[in-house]
Amino acid sequence: MRRIVDWCRRWKVREWWFSIIWLWGLIPGLSSLDQHSRTASVLAVTGVVVFGAAFVTSMANGNRNANPRLRIGCFAVTAALALAYPLLLGGSWLSMFVYAALCNTHAFPMRRAIRTAGPLVAAQWVVALLTGDPFGDYWPWLASTAVAAGFSILGVERQRTKVRLRQGEEAMAQLAVNEERLRFGRDLHDLLGHSLSLLSLKTQLAERMVHTDPDACARQIAEMREITATALAEVRESVTGYRRPTLATEVARAHTTLTTAGIRPEIDPDLGIRAKTLAPAREAALAWALRESVTNVVRHAAGATTCRISLTGGSAGHTLTVLNDGTASPSAPFGNGLSGLRERLTLEEGHLEAGPTPHGFRVRAHLPSPAHPEQEARPTARTAR
Structure with missing residues (x-):
């Protein structure tokens, strides 16, 4: 089954069939062929086959990664046949301009497609007038072409914007992975280089003293055990830090993601200061909430222009708020991402609120104050050290 799905994706079976279904608009023209000679009908059907093949190919290869010459060629074929068929066979073929308008969209970038759409719609009006058919017979196709364009x-x-955004996120993720690898190498060298060198030296000393001075050898072995325990603790702390995201990192990521999507980020300038008072595990939970909330804004907030990100803190705890002015889809609040966030916050005795507001859609991640206040002071003490 998986092979069949992969094959369908590779050959774009869904796009092909969807495009073929769209060709129902050519039925009125095909129905009028009985008014013409057999030779004309055969030539007309042949042209319709070529027209349909060009349209389906254009729709199935409409992304920018496809061959641009192929897309432009398909548009040229559909536009030429759309001009010829109504003039030669009657106004029932004016629907071909709708398909030419769709091919125009896939053939060119947006600005050039807009410049081409105007003359294409105007050409349809001229051809419609030249056919001499009553206006009531063809006006729906004139309107359909303008709307489709x-x-x-x-x-x-x-x-295309979503594709560029996804590619940008993948590139950013790859850059982040490369940067983390470099940082991981530097941190491992700093953490273990000194400790391993010291252990090697004390091992040599203990080896020399094992027969001549057993007490001194025992002291060296005890110091080696302390050095090993300290190095192991530092490695564990470093690995834990790699597994947990931070608010500073996610704020920078959110700024880049929102800007790329055309949404203006409004980030509380005091967010970073308040984040430093959080314990690593609690900060990681809010960082995950920020990442998922921004992802939902980009994917589901239709028409959003601004996104406000703030972090408030007090005796009652900390609350991260992400508010956008777009309209969320009905299924947005119930996705797997928000469900996973609720589980993460529950582990820290927090909760998540997500729902529409009069001005958009809001996500709130709240963490109450810890039972032991010294837990929140740990990051500051560690930083000072």
Whole structure:
């Protein structure tokens, strides 16, 4: 089954079939072929096959990674046949301009597609007048072409923006992985280099003293045990830090992600200061909440222009708020991401609130004050050390 799914994705079976279904608009033209000679009908059907193949190919290869010459060629074929068929066979073929408008969207970038859509719609009006058919017979296709040209440009450009955003996130993730590898190498050298060198030296001393001075050898072995325990603790602390995200990192990531998506981030300038008062585990829970909330804003907040991120703290605890002015889809609050956040916050005795507001959609992650206040003071003490 998996092989069949992979094969369908590779050959874009879904796009092909979806495009073929769209060709139902050519039925009125095909129905009118009985008014023409057999030779004309055969030539017309052949042209329709070529037209349909060009349209389906254009729709299935509409992304920017496809061959641009192929996409432009498909548009040229559909546009030429859309001009010829109504003039030669009647106004029932004016629907071909709708498909030419869709191919135009996939063939060019947005600005050039807009410049091409205008003349294409104007050409349809001219051809419609030249056919001499009553206006009531073809006006729906005139309106459909204009609507298809406009909405398809917006839809395709939105899809391309999502692709660019996803590629940017993948590139950022790869850069972050490379940077973490370098930092991991530096930290391991700093953590273990001195300790291992000292252990090697004390091992040599203990080896020399094992027969001549057993008491001194025992002291060296005891010191080696202390050095080993300290190095092990430092390694564990370092590994724990790698597994936990921080608010500072996620704020920087959120700023880049929102800006790339065309959403203006409004981040509380005091967020970083308040984050330093949190214990690592509690900060990691809020960092995960920030990451998932920003991801939901980009994916589900339709029409969002701004996103406010703030962190408040007091005797009652800390609350991270992410508020956007877009309209969330009905399924957005119930996704697996928010469910996972609720579980993370529950481990820290916190809770999550997510829902629409009069001005958009808001996510709140609240962590109450810990039972032992010294838990929140640990990061500051460690930093000072």
